[in-house]
Amino acid sequence: MHLFVQEKGAFIAKHQGRLRVMKAKDRLNEVPLLHLQQVLINGGGVSISSDAIRACAEEGIPIHFVSSNGTPHSSLYSAGLTGTVLTRRAQLRAYDGEAGLALARAFTLGKLQNQANLLRYVAKYRKEADPDLHAALTVVASEVVDSLQAVRDLQGVSVEALRDRLMGIEGRYAARYWGALAPLVPAELAWPGRETQGAADAFNQVLNYGYGVLYGQVEHAIILAGLDPYAGLLHADRPGKPSLVLDLIEEFRQAVVDRTLLGQVTRGWSIGRDEDGRLDADTRERIVTRVLERLESSEAYEGKRQPLRHILQCQARHIATFVRGEREAYQPFVMGW
Incomplete structure (x- = not known):
């Protein structure tokens, strides 16, 4: 269960568990702490x-704050979750050695494979209805084989040497x-192609908001695993940049956000926006609900089907x-198709 609050003037208080x-005097929602997984505060x-x-x-229970366009800007956790000194020391040492290089390579391989598998997933449902589109999707998916091998063939002694x-x-x-x-x-969505920050079209805004929701889930998994969310490998270090969150989220974008929200628009979902061209309240709530x-x-993982939330936590651990x-080795999560 999650609590999503976005109405201006709302006040969240504790009341008898x-x-x-x-x-004002209106009760908008009430949820038991016993069953609550997270709080998301929007805008x-x-x-x-x-x-x-x-x-x-x-x-x-984590409390996540996101802006009206889905950009996560802060989270609240118990202070005790960050006291995992031995793990964090090992994480920092890994950056300059073979372990860091192996992780950076695995994050890249996981993203590439999941992109290919999502293309195969959407292609299989169009084999009869649209053979040309099925063929085009399949061709691009097959190109990942060369990309995967190119990643494996890269030679280097550190993350710094291979990142670019x-x-x-x-x-x-x-x-x-x-x-x-x-x-x-x-x-009718007039999609210009993938755009990230500052996107003005509806579908990119939907994707960006969905990634913002997923970001909070990845950060929480990383912290529960005792890791530092800012000490990444594939993504370069910058002040205030949660590089490890950006690393691990690459394995889950396609399975959690792309598949979910692409499915919504292809089934005729009408994306609502306000007079300023931003996603309206109902649309934001729908994105949060669908992503969570x-x-x-469930997806196949380690020999059986398990919830994606559990898989995410396992990958962080x-x-x-x-x-x-x-x-001995870190294997990226790869979605089925």
Whole structure:
């Protein structure tokens, strides 16, 4: 269960083992802490009491804050979750050695394979209805074989030595991936192709908001695993940049966000926007609901089907055990199709 609050003037308070959302004298929502997994606060004008924050910290419930366009800007956790010194020391040491290089390579391989598998997934449902589109999607998916081998063939002694080449391969295939998906986006959305920050069209805004929701889930998994979300490998270090979150999210974008939201628009979902061209409240709530529902659905993983949320947490823990030397190799999560 999650609590999503976005109405300006809303106030979140603790009340007898529950979180209650009020606006003036109106009760907007109330959920038991016992079953609550997270709180997502969207935009400005929402307040939360110190008692509610403390209750969430004691119950291990994260509170995520995102802007109106889905950009995550802060999260609240129990302070005790960041006290994993041995893991963080191992994580920092890994950057300059073979473990860091192996992780950067694995994140890239995972993203490439998942992009190919999503193309295969959408292609298989169009084999009879649209043979030309099926063939085009299949061709682009097959190109990943060359990309995967190119990543494996890269030689280097550190992440620094290979980062630009890894990102170059990833970038070239990303362009092919989004180009292949373009025919599936309804023409009325006038999709210009993939754009990130500052996107003015509806579908890119939807994708960006979905990634913002997923970002909070990845960050939480990383912190629960005892890792530092800012000490990444594939993505370069910059002040305030959560590089490890950006690394690990690459394995889950396609399975959690791309598949979910592309499916929504191809089934006729009408994206609502306000007079300023931003996603309206109902649309934002629908994105949050669908993305979090997808995290509860299952994928094949380690010999059985498991919820994506559990898989995400396991992958974060596998990073931790790998950098500590307790795991021989780190394998990226690869979605089925």
